[in-house]
Amino acid sequence: MESLKFLAVAIFVLSNYDFVSADNKVVCYYDSSSNTRPSQGKFDIQFLDHALQFCSHLIYGYAGIDEKTLKLKSLNEALDLTNHNFKKVTELKKRFPGVKILLSVGGGKDGQYDEDRKVEKYLKLLESSDNRFAFINSVDSFLKIYGFDGLDLGWQFPETKPKVIRGKISGWFNSLKKKVVGEDDVDEKASEHKEEFTALVRDLKNKFKHEGLSLTLSVLPNVNSTIYYDPTISQYLDLIIVKAFNFYTPERNPKEADFPAPLFPVFDRKVEENADYQVRYWTEHGTPKNKVILGIPTFARTWKMTEDSGLTGVPPLKIEGPGTGGPYTQTPGLLSHPEVCNKLTNIEIKHKLVKTGDPTGRHGVYAYRTVDNNNPEGIWIAFEDGDSAGSKASYARERGLGGIAIDDLTLDDFRGLCTGNKYPILRAARLKL
Numbered sequence: 381m382e383s384l385k386f387l388a389v390a391i392f393v394l395s396n397y398d399f400v401s402a403d404n405k406v407v408c409y410y411d412s413s414s415n416t417r418p419s420q421g422k423f424d425i426q427f428l429d430h431a432l433q434f435c436s437h438l439i440y441g442y443a444g445i446d447e448k449t450l451k452l453k454s455l456n457e458a459l460d461l462t463n464h465n466f467k468k469v470t471e472l473k474k475r476f477p478g479v480k481i482l483l484s485v486g487g488g489k490d491g492q493y494d495e496d497r498k499v500e501k502y503l504k505l506l507e508s509s510d511n512r513f514a515f516i517n518s519v520d521s522f523l524k525i526y527g528f529d530g531l532d533l534g535w536q537f538p539e540t541k542p543k544v545i546r547g548k549i550s551g552w553f554n555s556l557k558k559k560v561v562g563e564d565d566v567d568e569k570a571s572e573h574k575e576e577f578t579a580l581v582r583d584l585k586n587k588f589k590h591e592g593l594s595l596t597l598s599v600l601p602n603v604n605s606t607i608y609y610d611p612t613i614s615q616y617l618d619l620i621i622v623k624a625f626n627f628y629t630p631e632r633n634p635k636e637a638d639f640p641a642p643l644f645p646v647f648d649r650k651v652e653e654n655a656d657y658q659v660r661y662w663t664e665h666g667t668p669k670n671k672v673i674l675g676i677p678t679f680a681r682t683w684k685m686t687e688d689s690g691l692t693g694v695p696p697l698k699i700e701g702p703g704t705g706g707p708y709t710q711t712p713g714l715l716s717h718p719e720v721c722n723k724l725t726n727i728e729i730k731h732k733l734v735k736t737g738d739p740t741g742r743h744g745v746y747a748y749r750t751v752d753n754n755n756p757e758g759i760w761i762a763f764e765d766g767d768s769a770g771s772k773a774s775y776a777r778e779r780g781l782g783g784i785a786i787d788d789l790t791l792d793d794f795r796g797l798c799t800g801n802k803y804p805i806l807r808a809a810r811l812k813l
């Protein structure tokens with residue numbers, strides 16, 4: 381009897397152990413600028429507690445590069461330093477010793493992209509070995525002072541130009557056919573920048589390996605990996621996090637809406653515009669699969685439907701600019717998960733949205749409201765829900781990837797406003813891993 385009990389306990393412990401197997405990483409991004417969102421959108425670090433039991437890594441967003449010295453710097457000294465947010469976050473290791481806490485540089489949040497879609501300092505830094513050396517030293521002392529376990533490189537390489545959807549899908553696109561499709565080369569020194577970035581990553585790794593620090597790469601949306609990433613850099617990196625979303629956004633594509641984060645190719649779109657392609661760029665060029673992490677967004681993208689958008693809601697759609705911002709995020713074209721959830725469960729008929737599922741888990745889910753006499757304001761919302769995030773996590777598991785990344789915690793339903801469950805996207809995705 382006793383031994384049976386022991387066996388039962390052993391099986392229970394083992395099966396739970398398997399569930400949090402060291403091979404399944406759950407990388408959680410935390411955008412610290414979320415502490416200024418109004419009312420229920422405000423994210424204080426106490427909300428990290430509930431999430432961290434599910435995360436293997438926490439990535440603190442975001443540090444930046446000083447324009448003059450080209451060294452690492454805080455982008456928000458009042459919060460990070462004066463208010464000790466760096467220290468408060470790294471001290472969470474005392475209660476969550478299994479979680480690695482990294483600082484991310486860039487992430488698309490450092491400085492303005494110019495009209496060529498560049499942030500000059502990210503290229504300038506690469507161009508001399510003195511600059512790289514100074515940057516590496518500044519990173520090293522930064523991480524030590526504040527107690528981070530490593531650095532995440534959210535390197536802000538130039539973005540590709542937004543594409544105009546074309547082809548047979550619908551007639552109106554034909555009038556746009558003559559416009560630029562695909563990218564013009566905005567960076568003549570691209571191949572040098574690629575080599576210099578490889579050198580930066582190699583030298584960072586050489587510095588870090590003696591100190592037990594981690595080094596990860598966040599592949600930002602709309603950066604052409606072929607142009608900027610030599611896949612052999614994976615030997616210097618602990619993880620490569622592929623942010624496979626924002627293929628279409630209301631900022632980049634104000635006149636047309638489409639699936640922003642499909643898992644697999646969508647018919648008649650560019651072959652690169654899906655997560656599977658972005659992941660395979662690495663795995664098919666020699667990167668160990670267990671280093672590749674699939675990034676899953678928690679937020680939604682929204683566009684305004686007009687009378688010209690048609691009635692079916694099926695993308696691509698002709699659209700007029702970003703949708704109205706939500707009460708917590710107050711950003712046109714963007715909604716947090718609780719803001720989407722609120723719209724979907726609104727019982728007032730005149731505001732009701734039609735929700736479209738994605739049983740195959742290939743393209744993503746969306747909801748919309750067409751314009752008519754009762755609805756002067758139409759909207760098209762592409763979002764991630766528990767099911768779609770779960771499909772992506774299943775993909776990561778089935779392909780033997782290292783795991784998933786949730787981008788980010790502060791736009792998931794961290795208060796449990798919608799159904800009472802906190803972090804529904806994070807939890808649904810983790811369950812399928």
Ligand SMILES: *[C@@H]1O[C@H](CO)[C@@H](O)[C@H](O)[C@H]1NC(C)=O
Nearest residue numbers: 540562563604605606607652
């Ligand atoms: C990325 O660059 C390569 C090489 O220049 C090009 O063939 C490819 O079409 C580009 N991909 C995207 C998504 O624009």
